[in-house]
Amino acid sequence: MKSYKVLFVGSPGSGKTTAIRTISDVEVVDTDTKVSDSTIKRKRTTTVGMDYGKLSLGEDSVLHLYGTPGQERFKFMWDLMVSDLANDASALILLIDNTRNYPFRDIDYYLSEFWDYIVKRHFIIAVTRSDLMASPNEADYQNYLKDKGILAPILFIDARKSVDVLDLVVSALNQESDIDWAEVLHRVAMTELKNRNPDPNSPQFEWLRKTRDVPKISIIEAAMQVRGISGATHLNKEFNTIDTSQEDLECNNLFKSLAKLAAAIKSKAPQLEPVRNISLHAPRKDSVSVFLEQDQSLGLLTLPALTHKQIRQQAEDLLQWSDNVENTQKT
Ligand SMILES: Nc1nc2c(ncn2[C@@H]2O[C@H](COP(=O)(O)OP(=O)(O)OP(=O)(O)O)[C@@H](O)[C@H]2O)c(=O)[nH]1
Ligand SMILES: [Mg+2]
Known part of the structure; x- marks a missing residue:
């Protein structure tokens, strides 16, 4: 039996779990958990363990599909998967969510995180959710990669559609000419119509079960699990504290003042x-940053080692997870 592996990576909500679920012959073991209790703007769950699916490519070959958890706080899983389970994968598929604030920045981030892994494997970029946000378009992505000197196929896909995800897989395994892709496509389309049965023999099954039990956490708790963040405060539209990790009243007030300053500038x-x-940056001291959205703000106290770009990336990820505050308070 010939076996192939591909690894899906990408930002939270980019569709890794969905893509794997869409084409897997076996039920993908659910390691998703509800996202934080200040809840969810973009989606209700996030992967905490990893995704694993399997697709038969004919009588004597099989494709194993692995997906990383997207959130930074589960980053230890990335290293674990890259060095172990998915170390012999032949391709890395990077999913980019076109609705995020800076999709190109996401590309840069994953290129640098996975560079050593990428250079030894097929590398494909798949842009998802472009039905919700058309820009940047295919030409924009192509130009961006060309300028960076990166040669990688770019596919615009909907991770919920098996045909689209299969296109990705075909591209990832394009050197394997002995696979009857038409047959695979037909079978996947048929499976979509049937109920899928869990495969209790999958070696990952037990392992995945063990990683499931993760308590729900708030945006503040999530923030505090990110390397380099030493304090966080979540403010509502009126700049009142919803939740904070900070005992230090002075620092909390500083967050509020900065948020109010932004409002003052606006008016x-x-x-x-x-x-x-x-x-506020001081070279050898913790930085104080406030990130504002229409209905909420997040104040972060971060260690000097973190660059402003890294802090911004973290704040964006955290804020994209928390629901708009009005909705949260209603429910
Ligand atoms: N409209 C639209 N929705 C999509 C598309 N691709 C995926 N989705 C939806 O986007 C959400 C993506 O969620 P997941 O598959 O859980 O994302 P993930 O990458 O596994 O996220 P983490 O596990 O948090 O890293 C799901 O609700 C999908 O149904 C797309 O192309 N268009
Ligand atoms: Mg997932």
């Missing part, structure tokens, strides 16, 4: 773009 200089982030 005093309406011709300017609204300020979305204010940061």
